[in-house]
Amino acid sequence: MEFTKMQGLGNDFILTENLMKLKRDWPNIAKKLCHRNLGIGADGLILVEPSNIAEYKMTIYNSDGSLAKMCGNGIRCFGKYLYDKRYLQKSEFSVETDSGIKHLVLKIQFNKVVSVQVDMGPPFFEPKSIPVLAQGDKVVDKYLKVIDKGFTFTALSMGNPHAVIFLDEIDNFPVEKYGPLIEKHSFFPDKVNVEFVSVKKDGSLKMRVWERGVGETQACGTGACATLVAARVKGVVNNTAKVHLKGGTLKISWKGENVLMTGPAETVFTGNVTI
CATH class of the missing domain: 3.10.310.10 (Diaminopimelate Epimerase; Chain A, domain 1)
Structure with a gap:
């Protein structure tokens, strides 16, 4: 499995593509790969998946194998990954997550992503x-x-x-x-x-x-x-x-x-x- 190790302010992730939506045991794969001593080491595993309602979908598993609905540092890495891998060559796009669609704006300098702004949606208090x-x-x-x-x-x-x-x-x-x-x-x-x-x-x-x-x-x-x-x-x-x-x-x-x-x-x- 090909992967890219990325980080946002030290919050680190393993990104890999699942564009064919393969039914693997992703929770246990996440636990294995995220282990700091026995694996690659990361706070989470992020899957790049297809979406019918946005450009792509981000699915993220925590290092203990649990499914996370959303991750702010992770989605910035996700946006940079899509641009760097040339899946998208525009600075504004949307990403599907398990907590809804998030809109990203990349700041590009000399064809490199230097920062990512994410519309995180509204807070909920109820x-x-x-x-x-x-x-x-x-x-x-x-x-x-x-x-x-x-x-x-x-x-x-x-x-x-x-x-x-x-x-x-x-x-x-x-x-x-x-x-x-x-x-x-x-x-x-x-x-x-x-x-x-x-x-x-x-x-x-x-x-x-x-x-x-x-x-x-x-x-x-x-x-x-x-x-x-x-x-x-x-x-x-x-x-x-x-x-x-x-x-x-x-x-x-x-x-x-x-x-x-x-x-x-x-x-x-x-x-x-x-x-």
Whole structure:
């Protein structure tokens, strides 16, 4: 199987083509190939598939084999892949995902993709659409106790579920301790991605993320979008802000109904593997 290893702010993926829609055991293939010691190593496996409603479809499996509906860093890599492989030679196009159609705009310089803007669609706040077991129209600053520590979180969906937690300081916060416990908390029937966020004096946001089915990663595009939205709902940032992650910085805007995410995507290497 031919593959391309790509990354967006250190959030890395294995991309391979499934244009014939072959019925393989993709969950177990993802677990095998994404293993950091026994495989290629990645946060997820992305399939390039045909679509009847967009130019192509992105199907993504997390490193634990679970199916992800959407991935912000992954779809930027997906867009660059389509352009670099000459499947598309235009800067604007649509991609089908399991959370709907996403519109991409590539910034091209000297025939190379330098950044990708993705229209991530609108955020969803209704508890059952996230899902989260809570009452009301929105879940803002809801209290949650995990072992010895209490948190307040804001929940929303960006095509996948997020719980955004604001803290004074996150650099030394034990994400690996509390992240998996919140991810699997009974509040969240489908588990949840957890963002730990601090607001900086310059109006930017600093974020660490525990991704559902993966663990702590260098970056999460949908998580950065959820973070900006949650911060805007709380009134602590403007409509546009930089979100600083371990792997780099994303520009996130929420000026109308939809959220726009802009950031880089890079090819690491290509290869061939037996599965």
